[in-house]
Amino acid sequence: MxxxxxxxxxxxxxxxxxxxxxxxxxxxxxxxxxxxxxxxxxxxxxxxxxxxxxxxFVAVVENESAKLLHAATPDPSLPPLDQLKAGVAVYIDYAERHPDGFRVAHRAALTDNDLLRIHEGRGAAHRDRILTGLAMVTTVDDQTPIAVTGWLAFVPAAILAWLDDPKITREQLCDLCARALWAAVGLQPIAESRPRQ
CATH class of the missing domain: 1.10.10.60 (Homeodomain-like)
Structure with a gap:
């Protein structure tokens, strides 16, 4: 009925x-x-x-991307590193629950202009959020947005590799992604990073 x-x-x-x-x-x-x-x-x-x-299909991808972006909204009460890890965890959780959808959305963006536009829009929003968080622990200069943009390409590639061959835990994957960002922007090891006064 x-x-x-x-x-x-x-x-x-x-x-x-x-x-x-x-x-x-x-x-x-x-x-x-x-x-x-x-x-x-x-x-x-x-x-x-x-x-x-x-x-x-494009509307579905756009809708899911918007939900994912919303779910990854940082909690401003958390320290910057914890905000970052929470955002990465959202992506990993989504990929675990919907591995085929995650693969399709990220791989199709490489060849489909409409999906690339969605992917780039979501990436720009994530980049801006991350830059805001990084400004709390380090100086953000002209290199930082480039490093963050590169890191945003690294994260889905790492998640896709993990989905295909999960030899590490999701917690290890989350930590790897966080350490990669810290290295990309030239920060101290994560345990030693503290917010700027």
Whole structure:
């Protein structure tokens, strides 16, 4: 039996179904008809919200990226390093729960301009948050944004390598990512870093 929903709720429902399906299978293996069947709507209604399967996929990636960015919002009451580790932990948790979706989103961004735009927008927001936190423990100069941008490329690559061959714990992965940032920006070893007075 079909449930009537307002436009906002229906769109959110379709995006949630898409996220679940795309997280578990490659883009080409998911059909609009399958999404519509799960949502108990017609394929035509789904096309009313999203003009094509590709547009639907891009909307799913954009929605998931926004949720991930929101989930990684730093807690200003934590020290900068703890804020950083909490943000990395969010990414690792997401990758653990949705390994296929994480792989698709990060690898597709390399070849798809729309997904690259989403990826770069999310990266810029993360970079700015990290620079704000780093300013509490060190001087942020012209090299720092470049180092942070490079580190933001390192983190998903490290997570993807870990997903493919998890020989270390998630805690070790989180620590590795944090140490890599500290090294990239030229800070002391993490245990010795303290906020500037």
């Amino acid at each position: 079909r449930t009537r929903m307002n436009t906002e709720h229906r769109r959110a429902q379709l995006l949630a179904i898409g996220a679940e399906l795309f997280a578990g299978r490659p883009h080409d293996d998911v059909s609009i008809e399958e999404v519509a069947d799960i949502a108990q709507v017609s394929a035509g209604l789904l096309y009313h919200y999203f003009p094509s399967k590709r547009a639907f």
